[in-house]
Amino acid sequence: GESVGLHLPTLSVQEGDNSIINCAYSNSASDYFIWYKQESGKGPQFIIDIRSNMDKRQGQRVTVLLNKTVKHLSLQIAATQPGDSAVYFCAENIGDGGSQGNLIFGKGTKLSVKP
Amino acid sequence: DAGVTQSPTHLIKTRGQHVTLRCSPISGHKSVSWYQQVLGQGPQFIFQYYEKEERGRGNFPDRFSARQFPNYSSELNVNALLLGDSALYLCASSSVRAVAYEQYFGPGTRLTVT
Numbered sequence: 001g002e003s004v005g006l007h008l009p010t011l012s013v014q015e016g017d018n019s020i021i022n023c024a025y026s027n028s029a030s031d032y033f034i035w036y037k038q039e040s041g042k043g044p045q046f047i048i049d050i051r052s053n054m055d056k057r058q059g060q061r062v063t064v065l066l067n068k069t070v071k072h073l074s075l076q077i078a079a080t081q082p083g084d085s086a087v088y089f090c091a092e093n094i095g096d097g098g099s100q101g102n103l104i105f106g107k108g109t110k111l112s113v114k115p
Numbered sequence: 116d117a118g119v120t121q122s123p124t125h126l127i128k129t130r131g132q133h134v135t136l137r138c139s140p141i142s143g144h145k146s147v148s149w150y151q152q153v154l155g156q157g158p159q160f161i162f163q164y165y166e167k168e169e170r171g172r173g174n175f176p177d178r179f180s181a182r183q184f185p186n187y188s189s190e191l192n193v194n195a196l197l198l199g200d201s202a203l204y205l206c207a208s209s210s211v212r213a214v215a216y217e218q219y220f221g222p223g224t225r226l227t228v229t
Contacts, residue, residue: 043205043221044205102160102173103148103158107157
């Protein structure tokens with residue numbers, strides 16, 4: 001499939017290590033944030049979300065941290081696996097818990113996992 | 116259960132032509148959104164339709180239009196194609212009006228304008 005990761009910032013990690021992907025969002029009024037994973041030739045896949053009234057949320061092997069003071073979002077992946085190799089996008093939404101029709105995506109980070 | 120499907124998978128058009136892209140949402144989903152993803156960038160919101168009505172529109176020219184049918188499938192139409200319209204066009208469906216969450220993306224249609 002055609003790569004979506006051309007000219008993107010790249011993070012290269014060793015299999016088994018933890019990965020941290022960062023994202024700076026644009027609008028202080030954004031109240032809902034999502035991380036997506038996009039593999040080559042596929043559409044974005046939901047990973048985890050967080051509302052603006054939280055600063056941390058954990059899922060299976062993933063943790064999202066939100067720092068509203070500096071408008072920064074991060075995705076931590078524990079024990080990174082080769083299957084985690086993909087482009088990761090953060091997205092923000094302005095509105096009542098995601099009720100608005102506009103998701104704003106960041107530029108993306110390409111995660112490359114070395115076996 | 117089938118996910119979001121889009122057709123065609125790939126498409127090559129010439130400048131000035133028009134194109135119609137199609138999307139079938141997950142069964143039971145009433146909201147469909149369209150995004151444009153230029154190579155190397157994140158998706159950009161184009162339209163959202165819920166219950167056959169336009170509920171949101173992104174910053175795209177009037178050459179872009181869409182509609183949703185009674186069975187909740189959707190079409191995206193682009194007229195007077197420009198080279199810059201070359202992109203991956205993604206469709207996403209949701210069971211609720213709120214598009215930000217519970218949103219499932221299809222594999223996209225790769226449009227190349229020459």
